[in-house]
Amino acid sequence: MLAARTAVAFSLIDRLPPVVVSPPSGGRAIGPSGSHGNRVGAAPVPHPATRNTIDRCPLPARHRAEIRSQDSGTPSCPIRRAIGGIMHRIEEVVARGMCVGCGACAVRTDGRVPVTIGARRSFEADLDGVGADDLRAASRVCPFSDESRDEDAIGATRYPDLPHDARIGRYSGLFAGRLRDGDRALGSSSGGLTSWVAEQLLVRGDVDAILHVSGAEDRSRGLFDYRVTDDAAEFRARRKSLYSATTLAEVLQAVRGDGRRYALIGVPCFLKAARLLAEEDPVLGAQLAFFLGLVCGHLKSQAFAEALAWQAGVAPDDLRDVDFRVKAPGRPSNRYDFGATGPDGEVEVPTASLVGGSWGHAMFQVAACDFCDDIFAETADIAFGDAWLPRYTDDWRGTNVIVSRRPELDALLRDAAAAGELDLDEVSVDDVAATQAGNFRHRRVGLSVRLHDDTTAGLSVPRKRVPASLDGIDPKRVELVRRRRRIARRSHEAFARARAAGDLEMFLRAMHPLVGAYARIERGGAVRRFADAVARRARRMAGGAHGVARRARGLVPGL
Numbered sequence: 001m002l003a004a005r006t007a008v009a010f011s012l013i014d015r016l017p018p019v020v021v022s023p024p025s026g027g028r029a030i031g032p033s034g035s036h037g038n039r040v041g042a043a044p045v046p047h048p049a050t051r052n053t054i055d056r057c058p059l060p061a062r063h064r065a066e067i068r069s070q071d072s073g074t075p076s077c078p079i080r081r082a083i084g085g086i087m088h089r090i091e092e093v094v095a096r097g098m099c100v101g102c103g104a105c106a107v108r109t110d111g112r113v114p115v116t117i118g119a120r121r122s123f124e125a126d127l128d129g130v131g132a133d134d135l136r137a138a139s140r141v142c143p144f145s146d147e148s149r150d151e152d153a154i155g156a157t158r159y160p161d162l163p164h165d166a167r168i169g170r171y172s173g174l175f176a177g178r179l180r181d182g183d184r185a186l187g188s189s190s191g192g193l194t195s196w197v198a199e200q201l202l203v204r205g206d207v208d209a210i211l212h213v214s215g216a217e218d219r220s221r222g223l224f225d226y227r228v229t230d231d232a233a234e235f236r237a238r239r240k241s242l243y244s245a246t247t248l249a250e251v252l253q254a255v256r257g258d259g260r261r262y263a264l265i266g267v268p269c270f271l272k273a274a275r276l277l278a279e280e281d282p283v284l285g286a287q288l289a290f291f292l293g294l295v296c297g298h299l300k301s302q303a304f305a306e307a308l309a310w311q312a313g314v315a316p317d318d319l320r321d322v323d324f325r326v327k328a329p330g331r332p333s334n335r336y337d338f339g340a341t342g343p344d345g346e347v348e349v350p351t352a353s354l355v356g357g358s359w360g361h362a363m364f365q366v367a368a369c370d371f372c373d374d375i376f377a378e379t380a381d382i383a384f385g386d387a388w389l390p391r392y393t394d395d396w397r398g399t400n401v402i403v404s405r406r407p408e409l410d411a412l413l414r415d416a417a418a419a420g421e422l423d424l425d426e427v428s429v430d431d432v433a434a435t436q437a438g439n440f441r442h443r444r445v446g447l448s449v450r451l452h453d454d455t456t457a458g459l460s461v462p463r464k465r466v467p468a469s470l471d472g473i474d475p476k477r478v479e480l481v482r483r484r485r486r487i488a489r490r491s492h493e494a495f496a497r498a499r500a501a502g503d504l505e506m507f508l509r510a511m512h513p514l515v516g517a518y519a520r521i522e523r524g525g526a527v528r529r530f531a532d533a534v535a536r537r538a539r540r541m542a543g544g545a546h547g548v549a550r551r552a553r554g555l556v557p558g559l
Contacts, residue, residue: 087146090139091127092460093368098144099124100299100368103249104273105138107256108280113138115249117221120492121302122245122366141276143269144368144462148276151268151378152465158275158379159405166465167433167440168403169378173410174432175402176387177417177424178395184236190325191400193413193422194265194384198292199232200412201263207289208260213246214238215321222302223322226251228262243300243324245366248274257283263290267299268374275379293377295385295401297359297439298369303495307356307364309340310504312349318342324351327398355511356491360438361518362484363491363511370450370485373464375439376432381406388435401427401435445473446481453482476521483518490514 093099101123105113112134118124127135139147155170162170178191201207209230215238216225224244228251229235248270255262264274271291278285305324306316323339326348338351356363377383383403392399404410417424433440444466451468454461461468470478494510 088144088460088462089147090125090135090142090145093142093144093462094125094127096460097124097367098371098462100143100269100366101125101245101247102143102270102273103247103252104141104143104277106247106249107252107277107284108137108141109134111253115247117245117302119496120366121222121364121496122299123247123249137280141273141280143272143276144371146463148272149279150463150465151272151374154272154275154379155405162405165429165433168376168429169374170405171403171429172407173402173404173413174427174429175404175413175424176389176392176399176427176431177402177413177422178397178399180421180423190384190386190398192398193400193402194292194294195236196422197382197384197409197412198263198265199235200416201290202230202232202235206261207263209255210235210263210265211248211251211255212238212265213242213244222246223305223319228255244305245299245301252277252284255287256281258287260287261289262287263292264288265292265294267294267296268377268379269296269299269368269372271377272374272379290382291377291380293380293383295376295383295436295439296369296372296374297442298362298365298372301364301366301492303492303499304356304364305340306499307491307495307507308338308351308354309342311354311508312338312340312347314340314342314347315502316499321346323348355508355515360484360522361515362442362488364495365488367488370488371447371462371464373443373447373466375436375443376403382409385435388437389431401432403432441477442481442484445477446484449473449478449481450485476524479521480518483514483521487511487514487518 090105097120101115101118103115103123105125106115109130113130114126115123116126125138127138130138136147139145142148151169155164159170159172162172164170177193179193179196181192184192184196198210198212202210209228211226211228212235213224214227214229216222217227218225222244224242225246226248229238248266252274264271266274271293274284274288274291278288305322306319309319309322310316319340319342321341323341323346326337326339328335328337328350336351337348338354338357339346339348341347351357362369376385382405385401387393387399387401402413404413413422413424416422447464448466448469451461451464451466452470455468490510494507498504498507498510
């Protein structure tokens, strides 16, 4: 079906004369942008007279090659964008390899859209043979489809009376805190409040069970999977963050219609999909009582755990369990260890010492995350993240940052703090946003770059809440964003080859040059920022003596 539409699109394109679009004064053609993000209809890129859309785009050749390699090979993506004004639907999401595997489409269509593990070790929808009605129903609950409502629209419906901030969404309470119980805090990834709130909802009878990611019973699907837990002690034993691709498909299909109420814990795109599903399915809508969101840098494929464990000495086929966040007393909370369990027991190594351990490199990131702008789970009733601020990272036990959107959850936290169960600070919107500074660079600034690159190359992209433009973005940042995409793509390919060959060094040899090049650019940007800061201080001290400022910049040759 998709191939037939593509053939028709090609026949239309071939009849179009080339359209020359004058570049702006900077001399470079740009992709669609505007005051409302990239919601413009037709893309202002040259219309191709041939099928080779990407090669005719004004991006550097090496970036054209990278973008081409990221596309699934289905030519409908650039065609749909070149025609202009056509939605980025679930068909384009899947064709571009942009499916995050949430499984909402499978639930909405009673399984007629299957979701299975793909070549890159993450879940993907399969649209082959799916009927037109099911495609449209699936597209309405897909978090990366233009046929679904975005986070702003969902938030306005769910929380109409709450204040809104473009960075964090709507909010009723903003906090930073942790459990005072030292043993429970030690066994949690951060401050322990995600699992604590979920457990309180269960104990108080607000919900009958919790839907959360834990160790998988069927290891053929990976180490982790969603499961249903209705016992507080059992849930407490299964807490901690698990960075691995999963799907909601089976668990939501299993609980639908059983008459019980649930708290659902998940990353932003999964909760958005569940919200969309609940709007279309009154049965599930009545059952999903609380949405607990996890602040997300990006989602990892299942290979992430294997790659780190292999470097720690546990081969993929021997891997039994992992602990992504082993706290280290005496160290800042953001300098944690990675633990892997194999036949000989558990081994722990500093995460920062492992190739792929830096989240800034985006190794094993699923492609969908390149098109997400939701950091604080804006459709969730409450969202939890790490309080990456100096006054909190100095404490090795970890501290949560919390964005609440339901007054009863605000009261739950405040009452527990008053009773001495929690350490809790009320913080500002700016404080909350500052905890995720790097995340904003990736999901907002970086997203603008990626949208620009893909629309300029004629590729279909979803509507987002940032512009598809390089305007005002430091060229160094642009280069870092592009290199992150390259690292992410190469990590999937290199690890698959290394695993098949049983040779870890094959993976390390492939990644070291890319990581090294990224680090050199990143260090250069840091030096430039330091020089600029020195220059500004010199100007203030000299009362505007520009000669002193120039000498300050001269501390770093070539800037």
